[in-house]
Amino acid sequence: MGFAVSVLNFLALAFVWVLGALAALVLILYIIDRTQRSDAIRRNYPVIGRFRHIFSTLGEFFRQYFFAMDREELPFNRAQRDWVEHAANGEGNTIAFGSTRNLGVPGTAIFTNAPFPPLDDQFASSEPMMIGPRAREPYMAPSFFNISGMSYGALSKPAVRALSLGAAKAGIWLSTGEGGCAPHHLEGGCDVIMQIGTAKYGVRDAEGKLSEEKLRELAALRQIKMFELKLAQGAKPGKGGILPAEKVNAEIAAIRGIIEGTASISPNRHIEAGDWGELLDMIAHIRNVSGKPVGIKTVLGATEAWEPFFEEIVKRGEDAAPDFITVDGGEGGTGAAPMPLMDLVGLPI
Numbered sequence: 001m002g003f004a005v006s007v008l009n010f011l012a013l014a015f016v017w018v019l020g021a022l023a024a025l026v027l028i029l030y031i032i033d034r035t036q037r038s039d040a041i042r043r044n045y046p047v048i049g050r051f052r053h054i055f056s057t058l059g060e061f062f063r064q065y066f067f068a069m070d071r072e073e074l075p076f077n078r079a080q081r082d083w084v085e086h087a088a089n090g091e092g093n094t095i096a097f098g099s100t101r102n103l104g105v106p107g108t109a110i111f112t113n114a115p116f117p118p119l120d121d122q123f124a125s126s127e128p129m130m131i132g133p134r135a136r137e138p139y140m141a142p143s144f145f146n147i148s149g150m151s152y153g154a155l156s157k158p159a160v161r162a163l164s165l166g167a168a169k170a171g172i173w174l175s176t177g178e179g180g181c182a183p184h185h186l187e188g189g190c191d192v193i194m195q196i197g198t199a200k201y202g203v204r205d206a207e208g209k210l211s212e213e214k215l216r217e218l219a220a221l222r223q224i225k226m227f228e229l230k231l232a233q234g235a236k237p238g239k240g241g242i243l244p245a246e247k248v249n250a251e252i253a254a255i256r257g258i259i260e261g262t263a264s265i266s267p268n269r270h271i272e273a274g275d276w277g278e279l280l281d282m283i284a285h286i287r288n289v290s291g292k293p294v295g296i297k298t299v300l301g302a303t304e305a306w307e308p309f310f311e312e313i314v315k316r317g318e319d320a321a322p323d324f325i326t327v328d329g330g331e332g333g334t335g336a337a338p339m340p341l342m343d344l345v346g347l348p349i
């Protein structure tokens with residue numbers, strides 16, 4: 001009997017201590033939250049306001065694992081991620097039963113089907129397409145689907161190496177993106193398109209202007225087949241690449257031709273091209289120096305803006321035209337861009 005009473009006394013005392021400690025903790029948090037000036041939620045709703053941050057952070061994982069439907073997330077949903085994972089693991093890329101995509105939305109079906117599709121052995125006979133017949137070294141492009149530019153720096157070394165090796169295996173080309181040509185782009189032996197962004201990474205002189213010498217050096221590489229002048233990309237039209245100082249390590253600095261440890265903000269457009277005429281001059285100059293086809297990449301907002309461009313080409317003659325035009329969609333991805341540009345500017349394809 002005496003032992004039971006002692007145990008009850010001990011539990012009661014422990015309970016009072018725990019309750020007291022909790023009350024003291026709440027009081028301390030209350031005072032901290034009420035007096036701090038950096039977070040309005042915690043100042044207005046002391047202690048309880050802290051749960052908002054915890055739940056917002058955890059909510060992302062709860063939604064992803066428990067609540068989001070297979071086709072719900074953007075830019076890639078669970079069904080797409082699983083499909084890629086299966087294919088990459090060599091487990092095949094077929095699925096059973098019907099599509100789980102909402103095919104009732106207009107524009108969902110992207111490709112038209114051929115009434116008499118080619119047989120397996122007929123693919124080999126499709127002709128490569130010549131790009132840049134006016135260049136000293138036109139490119140016989142072998143492939144229809146290729147890998148769009150994603151800079152080394154935005155992507156890690158293993159990612160760029162994997163793309164280069166995969167592109168060589170698939171017989172397709174890989175664009176460097178605006179961050180210059182890294183050894184990892186060349187490693188797999190695939191065809192490479194050298195992109196020139198507004199900061200001219202990889203082909204710039206000390207002042208950030210286009211360096212003919214560097215252009216020649218790159219053009220001499222057998223793997224580099226064409227040059228792509230980036231006017232804009234879907235995720236950030238009218239905004240150059242953004243590279244924070246902490247990302248500019250010695251390797252990135254050497255590849256891009258910038259100073260290590262210093263932030264690099266690209267100009268919003270090529271300083272050499274303030275109108276369509278100057279753009280055509282720049283294309284002709286790069287083609288002349290490199291001897292390789294030169295195209296442009298952009299995203300479209302309205303057709304009117306482009307009409308003077310084509311009028312200028314008609315006036316100068318077809319030799320003045322870019323050798324190819326890459327059209328990005330407003331929905332395209334990026335390594336870093338302001339959200340309003342990503343969300344609101346440029347037409348989706």
Ligand SMILES: Cc1cc2nc3c(=O)[nH]c(=O)nc-3n(C[C@H](O)[C@H](O)[C@H](O)COP(=O)(O)O)c2cc1C
Nearest residue numbers: 148149150151154177178179233328332333334335
């Ligand atoms: C991580 C990342 C980096 C990118 N870097 C570049 C770049 O350097 N230059 C460029 O023109 N586009 C860049 N893009 C855009 C892509 O090249 C492409 O235009 C866009 O993602 C749309 O194509 P998609 O629908 O196949 O994704 C980048 C995209 C991503 C996701």
